[in-house]
Amino acid sequence: MTGKSFPLSRAYSLLEPGPVALLTTAFGGRTNIMTMSWHTMMEFEPPLVGCIISESNYSFGLLESSKECVINIPTVEIAEKVAACGNSSGADTDKFEKFGLTAVPASQVGAPLIKECYAQLECRVSDTRMVADYGLFVLEVVKAWVDPTIKNPRTIHHRGRGSFMVAGETIRLRSKMK
Amino acid sequence: MTGKSFPLSRAYSLLEPGPVALLTTAFGGRTNIMTMSWHTMMEFEPPLVGCIISESNYSFGLLESSKECVINIPTVEIAEKVAACGNSSGADTDKFEKFGLTAVPASQVGAPLIKECYAQLECRVSDTRMVADYGLFVLEVVKAWVDPTIKNPRTIHHRGRGSFMVAGETIRLRSKMK
Numbered sequence: 001m002t003g004k005s006f007p008l009s010r011a012y013s014l015l016e017p018g019p020v021a022l023l024t025t026a027f028g029g030r031t032n033i034m035t036m037s038w039h040t041m042m043e044f045e046p047p048l049v050g051c052i053i054s055e056s057n058y059s060f061g062l063l064e065s066s067k068e069c070v071i072n073i074p075t076v077e078i079a080e081k082v083a084a085c086g087n088s089s090g091a092d093t094d095k096f097e098k099f100g101l102t103a104v105p106a107s108q109v110g111a112p113l114i115k116e117c118y119a120q121l122e123c124r125v126s127d128t129r130m131v132a133d134y135g136l137f138v139l140e141v142v143k144a145w146v147d148p149t150i151k152n153p154r155t156i157h158h159r160g161r162g163s164f165m166v167a168g169e170t171i172r173l174r175s176k177m178k
Numbered sequence: 179m180t181g182k183s184f185p186l187s188r189a190y191s192l193l194e195p196g197p198v199a200l201l202t203t204a205f206g207g208r209t210n211i212m213t214m215s216w217h218t219m220m221e222f223e224p225p226l227v228g229c230i231i232s233e234s235n236y237s238f239g240l241l242e243s244s245k246e247c248v249i250n251i252p253t254v255e256i257a258e259k260v261a262a263c264g265n266s267s268g269a270d271t272d273k274f275e276k277f278g279l280t281a282v283p284a285s286q287v288g289a290p291l292i293k294e295c296y297a298q299l300e301c302r303v304s305d306t307r308m309v310a311d312y313g314l315f316v317l318e319v320v321k322a323w324v325d326p327t328i329k330n331p332r333t334i335h336h337r338g339r340g341s342f343m344v345a346g347e348t349i350r351l352r353s354k355m356k
Contacts, residue, residue, distance in 0.1 A: 010338065012338060013337050013338035013339075013341075016196075016215050016216070016335075016336050016337065016338065017196055017335035017336060017337055017343050018194075018195055018196010018197065018335055019196065035355065037194050037219075037355075038194070038218050038219045038220065039218055040216050040217055040218035040228060040230060041215075041216050041230070042216065042230050042312050042314065043312070048312070050218060050228060050230075050312075050314070052218060052219070052220050052228075076349070079349065079351055080351060082351075083351040083352060083353040083355070086353055086354065086355045087352070087353060087354045087355075127311075129308075130307075130308060133305075134220050134221070134226070134228075134316070136220065136228070138312070152343075154346075155343075156349075157194075157195035157196055157335070157345070158194050158195060158355060159191050159194065159195055159348060160188065160190065160191035160194065160355075160356065161191075161353075161355075161356070162350050162351055162352065162353040162355070163191075163348055163349075163350055164348065164349050164350075164351060164353075165195050165330075165333075165345045165346065165347070165348050166346045166347050166348070166349055167335070167343045167345075167346055168332075168343065168344045168345055168346025168347070169343070169344050169346070170337065170341055170342065170343050170344070171254070171257065171334075171341075171342050171344055172340050172341055172342075173257055173258060173260075173261040173340055173342060174261060174265070174340065175261045175264055175265060175339070175340040175342075176264065176265045177213065177215075177261070177264045177265075177336060177338075177339075177340070178338065178339070
């Protein structure tokens with residue numbers, strides 16, 4: 001684990017570029033990993049994240065029961081594992097074991113961090129009013145970790161049907177955006 | 179305008195990678211452009227998009243009143259204009275005129291398309307229940323346009339504080355993800 005604590009006030013900068021994420025959950029002795037692209041920041045501080053999770057996903061029940069999760073952000077080095085997590089179900093697969101990913105205890109929540117990811121956001125469910133209609137969970141980020149050696153993470157971004165954009169160069173623009 | 183009609187069932191593939199978007203709105207003779215990064219797909223078909231828009235944005239009132247907008251997706255070629263739109267307010271600036279962007283009539287909504295963007299999603303507001311608490315507008319995409327000559331759009335992705343990631347290469351993975 002090379003991650004260092006990262007200020008919650010800057011957590012948005014990890015998710016706002018729109019990377020594919022790996023959501024980890026744990027409940028009743030079961031853990032799972034879900035590949036997830038449908039998420040958005042909703043508030044800077046405390047950082048709130050909206051995630052769309054279908055009832056058909058095994059993670060849905062674990063998240064509803066535990067009210068906790070971790071949003072792990074992978075880079076292209078483990079892209080095959082990320083896709084493999086999306087191609088299988090936690091109902092019949094221990095994805096940590098099958099895909100060789102390492103579960104590390106989180107500090108604030110029961111769900112594990114994925115060691116092979118460059119950043120991890122520990123979250124608690126804060127609003128479930130839109131779950132029934134849209135599968136929208138509002139999550140509060142309560143702790144963030146980032147590998148400080150990775151300045152320009154080569155995150156992956158889903159373009160549909162097995163096509164993924166890999167993060168390219170970073171440019172600077174005069175911007176008042178936070 | 180080089181855009182061609184794009185299937186609504188594939189609209190998700192334009193937004194899911196998480197690009198910075200330019201939201202256009204129009205009401206009562208006023209139009210505006212808002213730079214926006216906080217959005218997520220919420221449903222495939224009909225395509226629903228969740229967008230977070232602060233009450234402090236001039237576009238908030240135009241969207242609330244008109245119940246329509248266009249999500250335009252720019253590429254790095256106009257990145258300076260995208261940042262400039264984010265640094266100014268529609269309350270005192272005609273951004274189309276000031277930044278040399280071209281408004282083109284949309285087919286289904288009153289808000290204009292931005293000609294210089296590689297894709298445009300015409301949207302109607304479909305759910306405002308979470309606007310008061312989070313500024314979350316649920317939008318239904320009713321028409322999509324894409325420049326078919328651009329296969330790997332060099333979209334820009336906000337990393338915070340004037341830092342933007344530019345879309346790099348596209349890779350293919352065995353994936354059952356839609």
